[in-house]
Amino acid sequence: MSLRKSHELHQRRFSRNLGVGLTLAAFIVIIFGLTVVKVSGTDFGMANQEVQN
């Protein structure tokens, strides 16, 4: 039996799927934000300068 888009399983598990989706999206935002902060921070800048020298 093929699982159609309108299957009641989708409705039943909507909150779970939405929660997982939002959690993963939030994780991506956090990784991106951390990357921006680290790259623009002094530690990374100094390390980068050392590599260039």
Place this chain on the structure above:
Amino acid sequence: MSDASINASNVSAHLRADEASFGDYFALLKPRVMSLVVFTALVGLLAAPVPVHPFVGFCAILFIAIGGGASGALNMWWDADIDRVMKRTKGRSIPSGKVDEGEALAIGLTLSGLSVIMLGLATNWFAGAFLAFTIFFYVVIYTMWLKRSTPQNIVIGGAAGAFPPVIGWVAATGSMTLEPWLMFALTFMWTPPHFWALALFMRSDYDDAGVPMLTVTHGRRATRKHILVYTVLLALLAIGTAFSGIGGPIYLTVAVVMNVLFLRGAWQISRRTEVDAEADNFKVERSFFKLSLLYLFLHFGAILAEALLKPYGLGGWS
């Protein structure tokens, strides 16, 4: 209708009734305990004398909270058998049949690894290692080993709950001094009277589950005395902390007022008999338990206030 379709519809109905929502999985992380972890770790982070980028600080607290939540999930996985027996824990995700034990184990392990790695990357590996040790301590030392084998379970297990401010401090500074350990000691010494008061008025729960709480192994009279002794030691520590680097006049005022009230409550508990307690449905024990929540919140709140006022020349003794 064939047998197979009847069975299928039964299974479907069963799934509908017991289907776990996202909230049931989230509940594995013990959100209420997590709120204490978040608050004390935040105080540790902000009381540290090294400024942290706000986003890094936010991530540090988030990953410490996730680490705490992961250890909660592992605790629920291991304790599923006794959670089914205790009234207080019967409704949890695993005993209620909404989440499988294996799922809780998988979530706990995954989030443990994720939180440690992410905290290490976001701040420093000393903080990451400390978080890993905290999870290990809570899950292996407390949950798997001591909880069911010694009446001192609460005392030693309290250490796990006391680590977050130290992790917060280390996340900010990358090093260790006396001050974060004073915050550790505050939570560590606060835990026994807090939980023993709970054990006094939730007695049948621990008895039924066979958890060797002090009330079961040494009796309720001894538990009442233990509460008083720990409260006296806690008061000395809490007031002494006022004269350290994280203390100040605000903290001292809060500490004096709260410890006088807490000592009064502990003294009343120690003087009461079981007949007195039964007569008023453990009124004093219940109010002592509620006061203990406020006690910890206000002490850490005062440490936070001192830290936040320092840049304006108001916090601390200088």
